[in-house]
Amino acid sequence: MPAPRAPRPDRPSRKADIIRCFSELVAERGYDAVSLRDVAETLEISKGTILHHFRSKDRLLEQVHSEYMQRRLREARSFLARLDSPADQVCALIYQLMYAEAHDRAATVAFAREIVRFASEDVMAEVRTMRDEYSSLLREALARGMEAGQFVTADPAIVALQIFGMCNWSWTWYRPDGAWTADDIAETFSTVLFRGLAGGRKPRLSSRVPELVRATMAEVDAAEGRAMDSAPVRPSSGRRSR
Numbered sequence: 001m002p003a004p005r006a007p008r009p010d011r012p013s014r015k016a017d018i019i020r021c022f023s024e025l026v027a028e029r030g031y032d033a034v035s036l037r038d039v040a041e042t043l044e045i046s047k048g049t050i051l052h053h054f055r056s057k058d059r060l061l062e063q064v065h066s067e068y069m070q071r072r073l074r075e076a077r078s079f080l081a082r083l084d085s086p087a088d089q090v091c092a093l094i095y096q097l098m099y100a101e102a103h104d105r106a107a108t109v110a111f112a113r114e115i116v117r118f119a120s121e122d123v124m125a126e127v128r129t130m131r132d133e134y135s136s137l138l139r140e141a142l143a144r145g146m147e148a149g150q151f152v153t154a155d156p157a158i159v160a161l162q163i164f165g166m167c168n169w170s171w172t173w174y175r176p177d178g179a180w181t182a183d184d185i186a187e188t189f190s191t192v193l194f195r196g197l198a199g200g201r202k203p204r205l206s207s208r209v210p211e212l213v214r215a216t217m218a219e220v221d222a223a224e225g226r227a228m229d230s231a232p233v234r235p236s237s238g239r240r241s242r
Helices: 015-029 036-043 047-053 057-080 086-103 105-118 122-147 156-172 182-197 209-224
Strands: none
Touching (some): 015 047, 015 057, 057 105, 057 209, 086 122, 086 156, 086 182, 105 122, 122 156
16 A cells, blocks of 8 residues: 655745735836736746735735735834823824835835725725724824824814825835935924924924834834835934924
């Protein structure tokens, strides 16, 4: 009687590779210019392998957006819980968004390029819920600062949109290997924003905010077994906003 054949070892799932590759291609070309065949050829796998994990191209985009928002929420919940001052919390969220531009580059650009066009699609319902939760973290920090007298009174929702606008669209001009570091930009954004919110006074911010955000994002990456996409986050170049 022949010996039973040893089971063949499972091949590692290509799901993470597919998501990473698709993110990079969408960040570079835009969603419409990327096909599943492009991803398959880049990874040297069959198109059927991609469809085995994701039923369609829009489902793959949804997965990219979903994982992106899950990372940002995990990071934000962690560092916000360790900061008491509303000003520090708002500052930390600005640093987080700029650090994402630097070290989670492909997913960040893929998210920013396509989220408006796909925002109302049924496939993005879960992503919308996470976006709303993240937005509420910023709005609530702004509202607490206004109630505490740290900030001038304004509509927190409008101020939150102002912050998201300046951070989320920086992908159009920011380059991780360029003259300005993510710290330079986050510091300048924070300085100008807070002087307006504080009625011309710059609130006293904790010096540990940038390092806390960097460390938290590194913890989330390590927990997921992720490597940095692009250039690592560089410290501030030393220029200061005046």
